[in-house]
Amino acid sequence: MAAQEGRYAFVADLHLGPDSDPGGVREQAFVQYLKSLPSDLKGLFLLGDIFDFWVDYHDVVPRGGVRVLAALADVAARTDVWFFRGNHDWWVTDYFEKELGVHIVEEPYRLFDLDGRQALIGHGDTLGVNDAKAKLIFHVFRNKVCIALLKALPPRWVFGFARAWSRHSRKRHPEPGPFRGTETGVYRFADAYGRSHPAPDLYLFGHLHAPGRIPVASGGELIVLPAWTGPEDTLFL
Numbered sequence: 513m514a515a516q517e518g519r520y521a522f523v524a525d526l527h528l529g530p531d532s533d534p535g536g537v538r539e540q541a542f543v544q545y546l547k548s549l550p551s552d553l554k555g556l557f558l559l560g561d562i563f564d565f566w567v568d569y570h571d572v573v574p575r576g577g578v579r580v581l582a583a584l585a586d587v588a589a590r591t592d593v594w595f596f597r598g599n600h601d602w603w604v605t606d607y608f609e610k611e612l613g614v615h616i617v618e619e620p621y622r623l624f625d626l627d628g629r630q631a632l633i634g635h636g637d638t639l640g641v642n643d644a645k646a647k648l649i650f651h652v653f654r655n656k657v658c659i660a661l662l663k664a665l666p667p668r669w670v671f672g673f674a675r676a677w678s679r680h681s682r683k684r685h686p687e688p689g690p691f692r693g694t695e696t697g698v699y700r701f702a703d704a705y706g707r708s709h710p711a712p713d714l715y716l717f718g719h720l721h722a723p724g725r726i727p728v729a730s731g732g733e734l735i736v737l738p739a740w741t742g743p744e745d746t747l748f749l
Contacts, residue, residue, distance in 0.1 A: 519554040520626055522747040524635070524718025525739035527600065528577055529564030531675050538741060539580055545743050546583035553591050554627075558614075559718035559737060560598025560635030565674035568605040572667050581612060588613035596622075598719065599637040600678070603659060626749060629713045632705070636717030636736070640697030640704075691724025691736060699726065699734055706730030716747070 528539050549556065566574060573581075587593055593614045597604050608614040621634030662670060693699060702715040711731025723738035723745075738745045 519552065520557065520749045521549060521553060521555070522557045522559060522633075522716060522737060522749070523562075523740045523745065524559035524737040525561045525598070525721055527561055527564040527739070528580060529675070529678070530576060531679055532564040539577065541742055542740070543579045543583045545746075546580075546587055548743075549587060551590070553587075555592045555594065556587055557633060557716075558593065558595045559633065559716065560596045560637070561600040561718065562595070562598070563601045563604075564678050565671065566601040567603040567663065567667070567670060567674075568607040569663060569667060573607070574667065574671065584608075584614055585612040594633075596633065596635045598635040603662070623712060629749070631714040631716055631749075632702075632712045632732075633716045636698045636701075636719040639717070640699070640701035642697075688720060688722045691720065691722040691726075693724060693726050696720065696724075696736070698736065699728065702728045702732065702734050703730045706732060714749075 526538055526542060527533065528542070533539055562580075563577060566577075584593060593612075594617055595604060595608055595614050596617045604616060606616075609616055617634075619634075620638050621632055624631050624633055694703075698715070698717045698720070705711070705715075706728055707730045711728065713732055715728065715732060715734045716737070717734075718737045718739075720736050721739040722736065724734070724736045726734050728734050735747065737747055740746070
């Protein structure tokens with residue numbers, strides 16, 4: 513998805529972390545990208561899974577990603593930065609808002625007015641999902657009691673478990689093939705949304721790692737962002 517000139521920038525699915533980004537190659541590229549964003553940018557939208565795993569602790573900042581955090585704080589000092597929590601970094605809470613000035617979007621999606629163009633934006637992992645097992649996992653991982661219990665454990669244990677889980681997941685679910693269009697959950701969600709609400713001009717999601725762009729039968733257009741590996745994976749609007 514080639515980058516274009518525009519006032520709003522959208523990126524998704526960097527999966528920054530020691531196992532998913534050996535040597536920090538993607539991290540370094542993203543830091544340079546953040547520093548190069550145009551001065552007149554009106555908003556940066558991070559559509560989830562920016563980190564392969566992240567948990568906010570009261571007194572501990574997880575190791576890794578410090579340069580990205582600093583670069584995000586610099587961007588947030590001059591424009592709005594919106595962070596949509598993904599299925600890998602759902603446990604981002606108030607640290608990003610209080611320390612970095614980044615807005616956290618807690619709901620699965622939110623409607624934005626982009627200079628007169630309506631855009632419904634989210635990560636996309638829970639939308640249009642019919643699989644009972646996946647729904648159960650979503651519920652457990654997002655349950656406030658489960659999150660409190662998770663944070664009560666030593667961070668070293670939690671991050672060790674998370675890295676092992678991610679490695680196992682990548683082995684079981686290698687990178688997907690081409691965008692499946694109307695067969696995807698996000699398309700089903702968008703079409704249903706447009707039949708019960710005024711359809712927005714755009715639906716913008718990540719999560720699938722398979723970029724695509726397709727009109728929605730009930731109105732509007734669906735855009736799925738690629739997994740970010742470099743500036744060319746940015747969508748500018």
